[in-house]
Amino acid sequence: MAKVNAPLFSFNASGKIANALVYFGWKGIDVVRSYVIPTNPKSTKQTTQRDYMTAAVAAIHAAQALAGIPLAENDQIAYAQLGSTRPTPRTWFNEIVKLWLDCKVAAGNALVYHAGQALGTVRATVGLRIYFTREDPDSMHNCTFYLGKSKTSLIHAVTGSPDGGKADFAAPEDITSWAAVGDKIYWQCRPDVGDPAEECRSGIYSFIAT
Numbered sequence: 001m002a003k004v005n006a007p008l009f010s011f012n013a014s015g016k017i018a019n020a021l022v023y024f025g026w027k028g029i030d031v032v033r034s035y036v037i038p039t040n041p042k043s044t045k046q047t048t049q050r051d052y053m054t055a056a057v058a059a060i061h062a063a064q065a066l067a068g069i070p071l072a073e074n075d076q077i078a079y080a081q082l083g084s085t086r087p088t089p090r091t092w093f094n095e096i097v098k099l100w101l102d103c104k105v106a107a108g109n110a111l112v113y114h115a116g117q118a119l120g121t122v123r124a125t126v127g128l129r130i131y132f133t134r135e136d137p138d139s140m141h142n143c144t145f146y147l148g149k150s151k152t153s154l155i156h157a158v159t160g161s162p163d164g165g166k167a168d169f170a171a172p173e174d175i176t177s178w179a180a181v182g183d184k185i186y187w188q189c190r191p192d193v194g195d196p197a198e199e200c201r202s203g204i205y206s207f208i209a210t
Helices: 044-064 073-083 092-105
Strands: 015-017 021-026 029-034 111-120 127-134 143-148 156-163 166-169 184-191 205-208
Touching: 044 092, 044 111, 044 127, 073 092, 073 111, 073 205, 092 111, 111 205, 127 184, 143 166
Parallel strands: none
Antiparallel strands: 015 021, 021 029, 111 127, 127 166, 143 156, 143 184, 156 166, 184 205
């Protein structure tokens, strides 16, 4: 890209000339660069990646359209919260797509979480539940719920019980040993290591301990 200081065909030019040069303004400066013909590579790896993205977007839309337990604002906030922990923050939508792609690249079976909820917030009997839309019935066998008082320090683990399209605790969990009344508790569901959906974590939800 070159800065234009002299006429070079015209002042304040814009647009392309004979598919050779492109004139445009950039940060208040008149500049010119060579014209680049857009390409649409279609190698096997590129088309495979595009297919993954297409499937991820379709899964998100399908989860949003579910009756009774859709992917709603609460879930979007949770995924955005997870996205905010990344070196480069992501939107809730991009976070889901990235998790889906990571899962597929790792040869796993992806899923999308929705309708995450606290069934009980009393510290002695905390209960959590989350639903998921699976790419394949083999998408998740075992999972763990991680809780903590910071979204970046979910250090308390509780074994989850995936059943069909939802996961929760087999029994209420007592968090009185580390949480006080009024504490904001963050939580996340993660498929266990080696699970077909290992790369697909849920967003990071929260509730107030009572």
